[in-house]
Each structure stands twice: as C-alpha cells, then as structure tokens.
C-alpha cells in the first residue's frame with residue numbers, strides 16, 4: 001500500500017513536470033501587431049477612410065487630399 005502511494009506521488013510529479021516542459025517548449029503563439037496593419041484615419045472633410053501614412057494631417061485632423069485640407073473640416077463632422 002505504501003508503494004502504491006509513492007508510485008502515485010511520482011506519477012503526479014512526472015505528469016506536472018512533463019506538462020510544464022511541454023508548455024515551455026511550445027509557448028502560446030503571440031501575434032505581434034502586423035506591420036502592414038496601418039492605423040486608419042478618416043478625412044475630416046469627406047469622411048473617406050485612408051491609411052494614416054497617406055493622409056494629410058492639419059491641426060490634429062486628417063484629410064484625404066490637399067483640396068480637402070484647404071477646405072477644412074466639413075460643418076457636419078465635428
């Protein structure tokens with residue numbers, strides 16, 4: 001009976017150890033923010049969505065083109 005208990009204890013320790021080892025070998029996949037997922041902004045004049053890099057920013061607002069930047073934010077969007 002004593003040996004059975006000892007065997008059970010060893011089995012539990014081995015099971016926990018093997019589980020920890022497996023977790024260390026295969027860490028959960030962590031998806032870093034993909035570099036091509038650019039932040040999208042919308043034009044303050046016409047409301048069109050475009051990547052932040054393609055937008056023209058002026059006074060904290062984003063515009064889709066130079067013409068809309070010159071017009072400024074539309075009256076209805078604030």
Ligand SMILES: [Zn+2]
Pocket residue numbers: 043044045046047048063064065068
């Ligand atoms: Zn626009």
